[in-house]
Amino acid sequence: MYQIDNLVKDLVKQHGRAREALMPILQGVVAQHNYLTDEAMVEVAKELDLSAAEVYGTASFYTFLDTEPRGKYVIRVCKTITCAMKGKNEIIEVLQEMLRINVGETTLNDKFTILETNCIGWCHKAPAILINDTPYTDLTREKLVKIIKEYMHQ
Amino acid sequence: MINLTINSKPVSVPEGSTVLKAAEKLNIHIPTLCNHDDLCVVGNCRVCVVEQKGARALIASCAHPATEGMEILTNSLKVRNARKHIVELLLSEHRADCTKCYRNQNCELQTLANAYSYGDHLFINLIKDHEIMIDQTSASIVKDDSKCIRCQRCVRTCAELQKVSALAVSGKGCNQKISTFHDRPLSHVVCTNCGQCIIRCPTGALTEKTQIEQVWDAIYNQGKHVVVQTAPAVRVALGEDLGYDPGERVTGKLVTALRQIGFDSVLDTDFSADLTIMEEGTELLTRLKKVLVDGDKETALPLFTSCSPGWIKFIEHKKPGLIPHLSTCKSPQQMFGVLAKTYYAGKRKLNPADIVSVSIMPCTAKKFEANRPEMRASGYKDVDFVLTTRELAIMIRQSGIDFRALETDNYDSIMGTSTGAGVIFGATGGVMEAALRTAYEIVTGKEVPFKDLNIVPVRGLEGVKEASLKIEGCKKEWAFLEGVELQVAIAHGLTNADKLISKVVSGEASYHFIEIMACPGGCIGGGGQPIPTNNTIRQKRVDAIYAEDMEMKLRKSHDNPEIIAVYKDFLGEPNSHKAHELLHTQYIERIRN
Amino acid sequence: METKKLNKVDLIFEHVDPRVILTKAFKMSNDDIINEVIESGLKGRGGAGFPTGMKWKFAAGEKSKEKYIVCNADEGEPGTFKDREILDRVAYKVYSGMAIAGKAIGAKKGVVYLRAEYKFLIPQLMMELDGFHTLIKDIGYNFQIEYKLGSGAYICGEESALFESIEGYRGEPRNKPPYPTQNGLFGKPTVINNVETLVNIVIIVNYGSAKYKSHGTRFSTGAKVFSVSGDTPNPGIYELELGMSVLEFVNEFGDGDTKAVQVGGASGLCVPRKLFASTIIGFEGVPTGGSVKLFNSTRSMYNVLHNYLDFFNEESCGNCTPCRVGCQQLLLGVEAVKKGDMKSSYLNELAKLADTMKVASKCGLGQSVGNAFNSILENFREEIIY
């Protein structure tokens, strides 16, 4: 296991200490660690000479900079109109059944989190989801089961 | 100059002026909420919208620059409709229980509601009772989000004026709110308790933690001897909360009111301010000697003043490495507190356990300070309760006292006699001036070389001030200071303080002695002072402080007979062992977030 | 009824040689480039439709050593996905457009702000960007582009919020004036253009403004990439000339049962069947950043409205009162009317509130919520109530 403060230090080395480095650093922490721990935010604040509240305030503005614990695979189900019309509810049902958690929750093994999100730009191939950065589109029950099973075995 | 018309009246304003400023020039009132003269413009409340002829959308007058040929309407139908909606929207996200509210009758939102909202509320109440969270964890500040209207004045105050940013805007959309770091309790974050956010909050969302009831209980308790001390800045501001114009001095009436309320002895923090000068002045001279004569590497210079508990906590959180620079002197409030339960108790033959010590302060950080574990040198809690200027005004009103009609009176003795040097502690530069009046005389045997003892270069509302004073004609024991240019600097408001000490740390500037007050203007602009507080008002209070000084018979701390007596009868001499035990303290490193 | 075929074109995705385009552009004077863009009548493709040439002219007139070209690839408007496709297929044309803009206004730095949802494209985009940097160096010109990623906030598509985000702050819009061309990214004069707008620059340089103008109408020149979704047998991305009527569009894309078309995404306008024939898609009618969504008669317009309001409720930045609280009130309001907790006449109150949001909100988000709300309410009031 790497140390969060080392991760932050590496990211600071890469992006610098100016305020504009804040987003890339936070993004970098999330990419490695799935979410921003308090420790990480404090560390970033110290490195960039900001207050921890400022870091939290900025992070909490952005949906993808989670400040609550998240699993290794964050599944974001698009809930905006076209996906809602084309079967988003079923997607959620399947995910909840397979992972035995509700929307907003993380599995006990910290592997999966289910979230709803606003339009991800695949309306013509609705319903669509993102698993971390990867989009999956034109989903059906069968297709989704297969995708999740693959992630489960990873 | 830019020429425009507002409600058909022509007006010219300098380039860069806002529409709001132009309207002010015409005495046309436009309501505002998020706008505050001390802070940067954000234009988020939208209460100040006005119509610009020819434009589709309304414009926020506080943020919009006046441009040539503009035709502005401040009261058109479109404006009125929008303004009413905006006020109604704010009220819908606000828990309006005015009759129970600390800000009742002195509330900007209430004033707006009074003007624009009548009858039934237009919109659905967004406050869910089960979600109301009131953070009462801080010794100084109470934060009630259900009253917050997201004007962000507090956030801007904490960032721009105080460089603390204990508060930040978090979340977005319907989840947007004002948060500490990850919504931790205020008692567990970097907050300095300065209360500057409180005096800029337009609603009751941020208030001080009040102790009025505890003080009444003590007063009504026959077994208790309740002493009260009043800080210098209270006497030049209290009047504002009791119907006087800013700048009115009410010292004599204040004493009478406190007696009528029922305090057993009405005493003066100015006395312990004088004492602070004796201790801190001596500490400065000792440090100078250690550094200049003994070449001691351990002794830190410049010396930083320590009477502002907000400033102390700022250092403890943010620059713990600089703690050795802080004077070890307690603040005047705490020096008073410890003496009340030792020296005073002895003189008055009272059991310190039966003494309740109350202080009236312009400051909310003093509430926290009184609770510090270090502040029990008497064997008891040295200061039991701290009330702000505002809380005292409430007690005066509760007592049915007709303040204007009161006779004036003098402070009790002992610990009620003071000098002009103690009084000027209330304004930025005052501690420095008082210290120089005494230290110079100790060293040279002569008065400071300024007309009427008024050391003008250290006065005024400029954020950072610098001055130097050449020491000449030293007494024998201070010969090492002969010819030394004493370099001093003063900052008020923690952002200015941070700027100043950064210069010291970087080596860009070097001083012997630095005075810092956490609040803009010094204590006269403290977080416990009447609302509103702004630059005009601060200046009036400063003027009042110096007027009070000029009227005092004694102007130098070391001339105070009660100070001479307390050393003779009790403490020995400045910085004596006993003085150290009772009047000095130490500081701790605190978390950064 | 005989229907007119829509004019499909293939300009955006057509392959061109960037070396040829850039060499041609760099030979032109800055004024010539700007005049050519003004002459073309090109209006911004990000939604607001500001004349691109004028924007460049303002920025070119600013005296500053540093200026920026920002490409807005935040594409957050529900129903819009054309910028992703453009970046996926012809990113080099976007980069070329940025370099040309940079030349015209005197900027050496470009930033592409890409929404987090499109992060999966980054490896490919960076590769192409490397190629582009090599090419431009080869031509003997200096222009550097870098990527900045969003992190999931629709409002960061608003230009000043986007700057705030790049600078490391919460993406809250700034007060305007000053405008980006005076005071943009890092306080420097900045031209911010949509992905598709920048590709149009390449088309204009390639074919000349006269040819460009031969597409579309007088007020809506050129073609536009449409993101078509909803109840249609052929959802997808189409490049069409502007100026068609909604009816023509529905005839092409509808499923035979279209009852409403939402043009311009959640912040656009809802066009009911009775207005199909009389409504033009384009700057003279209903403008759009590209999103056209069709709803057939099985859909509840209450659900549509509710979905949009839920979106705005979350995606408002929360800075200003009319939008932060207004969005919550509109959402709770329609819910309360639906449930019968509020009388249907409360909708009139909400319509007035929407009007206030249109004129009193700080930025385009809050201002457009009112449009969307009122256009659905006016035409589908029954569905909202019952």
Ligand SMILES: Cc1cc2nc3c(=O)[nH]c(=O)nc-3n(C[C@H](O)[C@H](O)[C@H](O)COP(=O)(O)O)c2cc1C
């Ligand atoms: C809430 C909001 C969201 C926006 N989102 C985008 C967007 O995702 N992409 C975009 O190009 N423009 C967006 N805009 C418009 C931009 O502010 C800006 O006008 C545009 O990027 C200018 O480029 P253009 O002139 O080439 O269209 C948005 C505006 C608002 C008010």
Ligand code: SF4
């Ligand atoms: S903050 Fe103002 S409006 Fe709100 S309850 Fe208190 S007095 Fe009333």
Ligand code: SF4
């Ligand atoms: S009391 Fe002072 S430090 Fe604390 S939140 Fe308020 S302004 Fe900031």
Ligand code: SF4
């Ligand atoms: S706490 Fe007060 S000052 Fe801060 S945003 Fe809320 S209402 Fe404004």
Ligand code: SF4
């Ligand atoms: S209109 Fe909405 S998105 Fe725009 S500034 Fe106001 S709250 Fe933010």
Ligand code: FES
């Ligand atoms: S006072 Fe102008 S927007 Fe708040």
